Amino acid sequence: MDKSLNSDQIGTIEKHLDSKNLSHVDLRYEVIDHISEGIRESMEIWGISFEDAYRREVEKWHYDLRTGSTRLMGLKWAVPNLVVEKCIRLVREICLKSLIIAFILTAFGFYFSDVLTPMLLKYLNLTFGIFYFLGFLLVLFFYFEIWKTKIKSTYSFLFRINAVGFGLFYLFFNPVLVSILSFDIGGKLNYASLFGNTFFLTFSYFYLQLFKNHMLTAKDSRLI
């Protein structure tokens, strides 16, 4: 006999996920389906009540729904372990890519350092300065667009916890405005600055991905 769960039973699962703060729609719908399917199967195979099957399923999800955090995104931000796991996969990949690109570009800078005249370094400062300013405007735009969707996802969570820091960074560490990340150090290329700037600029690509993925998730959830 097929024992599909009724709306009240699905509501019980949803309430449990609410209590665990799993509001990230990219994971939430699948977790609801997974738990529902587990309960349905237990009821069918073992002939147990919804309450007993529900308790068994919730126990299975105990660790994944328990609040956790990671140093990679800051210990301050606590979300269900399932969300943490997804965030780690996203952040780790972009960090690694940004580091590799920054290393390669710094090596290029080292190789071509003789070609880089003080005038070229000045242009480099200006170019990065403009990119940083555009980056700041984009962060603001993305933040507003994500807020307008009124939906939470792992992507919007990662965007939110990083956006303020990066937005401020674009303004206060802009090589045009402050000398700390200037490419020019006594008329020569500042390698530390080249590494830092290329790393942060590559890392900024992350925002575009987060924004794109959140908007796709929001579009999918609206279709549902």
Added chain:
Amino acid sequence: MNEFEIMPNAKLYKGSLNTIILKLLDEQGKMYGYEITQKVKKLTKGELNITEGALYPALHKLEKDGLLDVEVTKVGNRIRKYYKLTGLGEKETANRLVELEKFIRNMQQLVNPKWSLLWIKA
């Protein structure tokens, strides 16, 4: 987080979750999360249990990498997400299986050279 909630040798399986997912989808066409966990459990007679917390982030990563396609449908009063291989996913599955077979062969040669000779002859 462990990808598998099993016995003392869970570490041996670490890193193979993506290959397992790709192989299953290659055989089954399309599957949803719960179905994948149950299929693995059934095929391994309960020896291998994929942890849910690792499964969904892994599926989303494979989707993001363009290896999986997604189909969302309504089942009863809830939403279900089916995953299937893309063209790129099919190629990647074939590559990973070749790598896995090579790995198994090398391990057999190390652990039991006699078995590996039989395997090569067969």
